[in-house]
Amino acid sequence: MRYLHFVIAGLIVVSPIFATSQTATYHLHKNASTINTSFDQLLSGGPSAAATALAATLTNNAAGEYVVKEFETQTGDPNAAGVIPSGTILNFSLWMRKTANFGTVFPRAKVRLNNASGPLLCTATGATALTTTVNQQNLSCTTSTNISMAAGDRFYLWAGVNLTAPSSVSWISKEP
Numbered sequence: 001m002r003y004l005h006f007v008i009a010g011l012i013v014v015s016p017i018f019a020t021s022q023t024a025t026y027h028l029h030k031n032a033s034t035i036n037t038s039f040d041q042l043l044s045g046g047p048s049a050a051a052t053a054l055a056a057t058l059t060n061n062a063a064g065e066y067v068v069k070e071f072e073t074q075t076g077d078p079n080a081a082g083v084i085p086s087g088t089i090l091n092f093s094l095w096m097r098k099t100a101n102f103g104t105v106f107p108r109a110k111v112r113l114n115n116a117s118g119p120l121l122c123t124a125t126g127a128t129a130l131t132t133t134v135n136q137q138n139l140s141c142t143t144s145t146n147i148s149m150a151a152g153d154r155f156y157l158w159a160g161v162n163l164t165a166p167s168s169v170s171w172i173s174k175e176p
Helices: none
Strands: 009-014 024-032 040-043 064-072 082-084 089-096 105-113 120-125 135-142 147-149 155-163
Touching: 024 064, 024 155, 089 105, 089 120, 105 135, 120 135
Parallel strands: 040 064
Antiparallel strands: 009 024, 009 089, 024 040, 064 155, 082 147, 089 135, 105 120, 105 155
8 A cells, every 4th residue: 555645844934014014923733723623723932842743634636736734823813903915925834745656746835814715815836746755845925916904813824735646545644
């Protein structure tokens, strides 16, 4: 049996610009969100031991995009009303790999406001395909329109992969 394994560990760097220039760093945490417990927390506090490995299952999938994990900032974070202007750059650092060499797989990330159906800030797809070695994947995307943000709005992150061809029998397991 061949295995496909993705690991996401590390941080997301979101660089929104409101009325005055702001830069914030958010870290992926493997703790359930207090808002939607099927998501994990995206926290401005530094990495914790619980953030070391995150994975999800893929089995016999067609070409397309697949979520590995969803994250969201918690109530009151970033707590900044204003406008994220068109042209704002969002940068991501994700550490990912696959455990079987069966096809071409690229890292992918999407940022929205509040939840999976909220306004899309941007989508990023890595230019380098994943290998069986854990590598830092640096992704970047730019907002295409102005996004109004209320003080109670939060960031939602969809972290996943894009398969360019159907996968064979495969799955993703959780590392200790």
